[in-house]
Amino acid sequence: MLSRELMDGLGYITYGLYIVTSSWEGKDNAMIVNTVFQVTAEPPRVAISVNKESLTHKLIEKSRVFAAMPLAQDTDLPFIGRFGFRTGRNFDKFAGLSVRRGSLGCPIVQDHTISFLEVKVEQTVDVGTHTLFIGKVEDGACMISGGVPLTYEYYHKVIKGKAPKGATHS
């Protein structure tokens, strides 16, 4: 149990909202994360943290590739819910969406996304409940020029979504 004080200290970190996808042996999946961490500039490397229980974790672990797409500010709650609030084990999260295949094999979602990065995993770090996947950005581009990225704060205050329990196990 965390102290209220410590929780307050953590409450002012700035987050975005991103779709993360991966693919392995014909199975695609996607989830929502609040941080894509650019850890070096040259070469561009990013890190994400993924819950070990999630299907996306399994796909990244096996394929060693993932894609990350910043969501646009005009994203609606049902769209976020499709990726973030339920598991892809028995549900195709991409049904009805415009999705192309990236050069590393990851699904690149075209709806409500501003840009994409496709990443080859170089290192994995066990951090307890989650694994850090760190890798080199091999491909990427802007998809909506001048798009405004959705921040977690905007999502929380304006879109007013509330994640039910298990939202990270997607």
Add this chain to the structure above:
Amino acid sequence: MLSRELMDGLGYITYGLYIVTSSWEGKDNAMIVNTVFQVTAEPPRVAISVNKESLTHKLIEKSRVFAAMPLAQDTDLPFIGRFGFRTGRNFDKFAGLSVRRGSLGCPIVQDHTISFLEVKVEQTVDVGTHTLFIGKVEDGACMISGGVPLTYEYYHKVIKGKAPKGATHS
């Protein structure tokens, strides 16, 4: 040399701005980072990425502790410049500021900061030009209730600071 396309893909990540401090054998230092990455919730663990050439890197490597403080939106450019644009090797970045000592020994800056986290490093990961320091949040609290955190976007668009070369070597 990165392709323009790939740079565009990286351009929509949401960042904040944080002071990171550490202390070792009587030497204190501080720098600015754009990301404090909460990698797990239970227990709360965070990661930061620090340029290997920086003095703060040396202090964290030796002491295995650091503190991180989200800056408030009303922070001015000279204040950011003091921490971000010059090295602490021959300059006391804390001169004239209100600073207290955290329970792990890190300087906790009280000016223009909303909250603080004090972190004990558990793992270090070599990611090339930088080291990832990953650790457990051992202490933390809010210092300005209802404070608005400074995002990198606000800094860039409103405070209009431009970091000179070597800004990350602080």
